[in-house]
Amino acid sequence: MKRILITGAAGFLGSHLCDRFIEEGHQVIAMDNLITGDLKNIEHLFQLEQFEFYHHDVTKFVHVPGPLDYILHFASPASPIDYLKIPIQTLKVGALGTHNLLGLAKEKQARILIASTSEVYGDPLVHPQSEDYYGNVNTISPRGVYDEAKRFQESITMAYHRFHGLDTRIARIFNTYGPRMRLNDGRVIPAFMGQALRGENLTVFGDGKQTRSFCYVDDQIEGIYRLLFSDYNLPVNIGNPGEISILEFAEEVIKLTGTDQKIVFKPLPQDDPLQRRPDISKAREILDWKPTVDREEGMKMTYEYFKSLSREELEKREHRDFSKRNTY
Numbered sequence: 001m002k003r004i005l006i007t008g009a010a011g012f013l014g015s016h017l018c019d020r021f022i023e024e025g026h027q028v029i030a031m032d033n034l035i036t037g038d039l040k041n042i043e044h045l046f047q048l049e050q051f052e053f054y055h056h057d058v059t060k061f062v063h064v065p066g067p068l069d070y071i072l073h074f075a076s077p078a079s080p081i082d083y084l085k086i087p088i089q090t091l092k093v094g095a096l097g098t099h100n101l102l103g104l105a106k107e108k109q110a111r112i113l114i115a116s117t118s119e120v121y122g123d124p125l126v127h128p129q130s131e132d133y134y135g136n137v138n139t140i141s142p143r144g145v146y147d148e149a150k151r152f153q154e155s156i157t158m159a160y161h162r163f164h165g166l167d168t169r170i171a172r173i174f175n176t177y178g179p180r181m182r183l184n185d186g187r188v189i190p191a192f193m194g195q196a197l198r199g200e201n202l203t204v205f206g207d208g209k210q211t212r213s214f215c216y217v218d219d220q221i222e223g224i225y226r227l228l229f230s231d232y233n234l235p236v237n238i239g240n241p242g243e244i245s246i247l248e249f250a251e252e253v254i255k256l257t258g259t260d261q262k263i264v265f266k267p268l269p270q271d272d273p274l275q276r277r278p279d280i281s282k283a284r285e286i287l288d289w290k291p292t293v294d295r296e297e298g299m300k301m302t303y304e305y306f307k308s309l310s311r312e313e314l315e316k317r318e319h320r321d322f323s324k325r326n327t328y
Helices: 012-023 080-085 087-108 144-164 188-197 217-228 246-257 281-287 295-307 311-315
Strands: 003-007 027-032 051-055 070-073 111-117 168-173 202-205 211-213 236-238 243-245 263-266
Touching: 003 012, 003 087, 012 027, 012 217, 070 087, 070 217, 080 087, 080 144, 087 111, 087 144, 111 144, 111 217, 144 168, 168 217, 188 202, 188 246, 188 295, 202 246, 211 246, 217 236, 217 281, 236 281, 243 246, 246 263, 246 295
Parallel strands: 003 027, 003 070, 027 051, 070 111, 111 168, 168 236, 202 263
Antiparallel strands: 211 243
16 A cells, blocks of 8 residues: 555546546545635545545645655646636646645655646647647736746756656646536636536637647546556646647537537637647556547546536536635
């Protein structure tokens, strides 16, 4: 039994990671300040002896008593609605939070895996995106707070690896979907699903020709798990290379949900990437990993999850109150 700290544990990916490591027989310490996470995602684990929860903000000093074998740092706002509302907290968790956890990993002599993102590539000029592409990011755009937080996160992680010999891993995560996503959080799939289930028209930004590549959560978790236990220190793309335009995807959602909504168009947000598709050659070679859940199957499972939500959950919007949070 290994002892594992997972930050952002009440979030979408963090909660699924908690499940995976519990299933593998490990002891999990979950940490989250609940600024965007939800205890409902992990409440089924509270009864287990091998599970602990710390309500803590990783931008402040992080102390965990006892030994640690692994740290997985997934604490960060990840949806546009969140990081545009709390830009400074987003930067702080990428910088101060990552620094604190790297220091903890050094103290505990633990291996640490950092959750990076395809957003480090910005609006890419190279397609598909491989790990040796440096990206095209506008540092001062509204989206820059998330993009640059993640780019700095990668830089400081590699600095700790090279200077202190810390055992590090970096997962560059592409668009992922599945159960436990929040409705209406600004990401494509929950936005479309929420609109369809409420009988609203589906909103497409720009002309809808921009592309995305969607990876089902089970595949994503498997890739992260394999990366953690690999011997590779440099960034690895983990995502599904199946590419689709947003307009085509909206049409797929309408067909899946059996609704007759129209598609309405709104202006494209500043610096929204026009193309997004991972080159997963490195993951195939190093991790012997590739996605196994096709989009049709994954979307059916995701739709069933959203349908199971209460009417109150479907009708509410993402109006989270950040006014009492330490966001400065």
